[in-house]
Amino acid sequence: MEASMDRVWLAWLLVVLPVVGWVLWWSNELRYAIPLEFRYSGTGTRLPPGHMGFPFLGEMITFLWYFKVLRRPDEFIDSKRCKYGDGEGMYRTHLFGSTTIIACLPSINKFICRSDDAFILQWPTVDLMGRTALVAVQGKAHARIKSYVTNAVNRPDALRRIAAHVQPRMVAALQSWADKGQVKGYDEAKKMTFENIGKLFVSLEPGPLLESMNKLFRGLTKGFRAQPFNFPGTAYHHAFQVRLQVSSIQSLYGSELMDGLMQIEDDEGKKLSDQEIIDNMVSLVVGGYESVTLASTWALYLLAKFPNVLDKLREENMAASKNKKGDFITSEDISKMKYTNKVVEETIRMANVALISFRLVTREVEYKGYKIPKDWNVILWLRYLHTNPENFYDPMCFNPDRWNEPARPGTYQVFGAGSRSCAGNMLARLLIALFLHHLSAGYKWELINPEAEIIYLPHQKPVDGVEIKFSKI
Numbered sequence: 001m002e003a004s005m006d007r008v009w010l011a012w013l014l015v016v017l018p019v020v021g022w023v024l025w026w027s028n029e030l031r032y033a034i035p036l037e038f039r040y041s042g043t044g045t046r047l048p049p050g051h052m053g054f055p056f057l058g059e060m061i062t063f064l065w066y067f068k069v070l071r072r073p074d075e076f077i078d079s080k081r082c083k084y085g086d087g088e089g090m091y092r093t094h095l096f097g098s099t100t101i102i103a104c105l106p107s108i109n110k111f112i113c114r115s116d117d118a119f120i121l122q123w124p125t126v127d128l129m130g131r132t133a134l135v136a137v138q139g140k141a142h143a144r145i146k147s148y149v150t151n152a153v154n155r156p157d158a159l160r161r162i163a164a165h166v167q168p169r170m171v172a173a174l175q176s177w178a179d180k181g182q183v184k185g186y187d188e189a190k191k192m193t194f195e196n197i198g199k200l201f202v203s204l205e206p207g208p209l210l211e212s213m214n215k216l217f218r219g220l221t222k223g224f225r226a227q228p229f230n231f232p233g234t235a236y237h238h239a240f241q242v243r244l245q246v247s248s249i250q251s252l253y254g255s256e257l258m259d260g261l262m263q264i265e266d267d268e269g270k271k272l273s274d275q276e277i278i279d280n281m282v283s284l285v286v287g288g289y290e291s292v293t294l295a296s297t298w299a300l301y302l303l304a305k306f307p308n309v310l311d312k313l314r315e316e317n318m319a320a321s322k323n324k325k326g327d328f329i330t331s332e333d334i335s336k337m338k339y340t341n342k343v344v345e346e347t348i349r350m351a352n353v354a355l356i357s358f359r360l361v362t363r364e365v366e367y368k369g370y371k372i373p374k375d376w377n378v379i380l381w382l383r384y385l386h387t388n389p390e391n392f393y394d395p396m397c398f399n400p401d402r403w404n405e406p407a408r409p410g411t412y413q414v415f416g417a418g419s420r421s422c423a424g425n426m427l428a429r430l431l432i433a434l435f436l437h438h439l440s441a442g443y444k445w446e447l448i449n450p451e452a453e454i455i456y457l458p459h460q461k462p463v464d465g466v467e468i469k470f471s472k473i
């Protein structure tokens with residue numbers, strides 16, 4: 001009896017399980033890819049190479065294996081290039097619950113970013129921003145709102161005003177870090193960024209009200225990244241409640257940004273509606289908050305790791321401070337500080353704030369012999385552009401001097417590309433440059449855990465949140 005049971009188990013182990021595993025492994029291919037390959041046969045086109053993984057999960061396990069377990073995220077793409085060849089830099093897969101084409105080389109990324117009609121930006125959690133937010137609207141409506149938003153935050157006169165507004169808070173924040181002596185860079189950078197955004201976008205000074213706004217926006221940012229399951233207990237549901245509260249906060253009204261948005265007129269003399277203004281203010285806070293925090297945190301980390309860069313940065317910024325004789329520097333001064341601007345670009349490149357970006361395919365597209373099917377997702381794998389040694393020599397080395405030459409076209413897309421490129425890119429650069437100025441000219445710091453591991457999800461950052469000893473020079 002026992003021997004026959006053993007044989008049954010053995011049969012399970014040797015035959016049934018591998019067969020079930022094999023069927024599962026190929027079932028997404030059978031369901032999604034094979035019918036399409038069949039349809040395309042004889043047309044001289046085919047699906048991009050790749051494998052679509054297990055039912056429901058797709059390749060999520062492989063993705064998490066490289067990102068969370070091995071912590072070597074770029075090998076996820078490297079392994080595909082090794083297995084299927086470079087081709088046109090496209091691979092089929094099933095990720096984040098959808099049939100997907102990954103795009104990881106500059107030429108295909110450029111093609112996708114320029115074909116707005118076929119590849120639309122569609123966030124599953126876009127309701128959190130509001131239906132008239134920049135990230136939610138398409139086509140002409142998008143172009144119209146984008147021109148308002150870029151006018152309000154990205155143009156030279158806006159940047160001049162913003163530079164004057166944010167510096168007192170930066171100086172106060174850095175002084176408070178020095179008073180504490182030891183801080184977690186990420187937490188402090190987050191506080192400082194929100195205080196600045198609070199002043200610019202929400203018209204609040206540091207204090208309990210700003211703190212509660214900060215909590216609201218943190219909840220909103222988390223929900224934006226979550227799966228859109230709207231029932232109590234989920235991050236999305238919480239964020240939805242928060243979004244309702246945010247719209248009714250009176251201090252949004254009368255802020256610097258709101259005034260700017262309210263005054264701008266388009267070519268026909270039309271202004272934004274109240275709803276459009278609120279939705280877009282929320283988008284700007286969410287867009288700028290975590291991204292600038294992460295870039296500032298990486299500046300602290302990288303400059304501590306590369307003291308030769310810090311020395312050169314300090315030299316340029318101390319000289320600039322001396323010239324100002326106690327006044328704050330301006331956005332025009334910053335634009336003349338060559339080395340500082342190179343450090344800004346290199347920090348943003350290495351921070352890889354935006355790992356990927358999603359598009360939805362609205363019609364079947366052909367590209368160099370490959371078909372990109374309608375209703376699939378495209379993931380622009382932005383990170384890989386910046387960490388691929390074919391695009392940036394020795395990519396993990398923090399080397400601002402690489403910016404003596406501009407990057408090859410299409411290889412530097414930290415702010416995305418095409419009509420959907422970042423609405424706050426110049427503002428982000430300015431905020432980071434101002435931070436670098438006050439930091440390098442006035443302070444010294446060292447990492448408490450220089451060998452801390454790096455985590456990559458939801459964002460790339462050292463696991464200890466960049467703990468530092470911090471003091472005045």
Ligand code: HEM
Nearest residue numbers: 135287288291295353354357414415416420422423424428
């Ligand atoms: C280092 C800082 C930043 C990085 C790396 C960054 C990166 C990006 C990227 C890659 C996109 C394009 C996403 C896509 O193609 O799907 C984007 C879009 C956007 N960003 Fe940023 N961003 C930063 C800072 C900011 C700031 C400071 C703001 C606003 C104050 C902002 C507001 C936005 C908005 C509103 C969009 C949507 C644009 C559209 O749909 O047309 N970002 N950002």
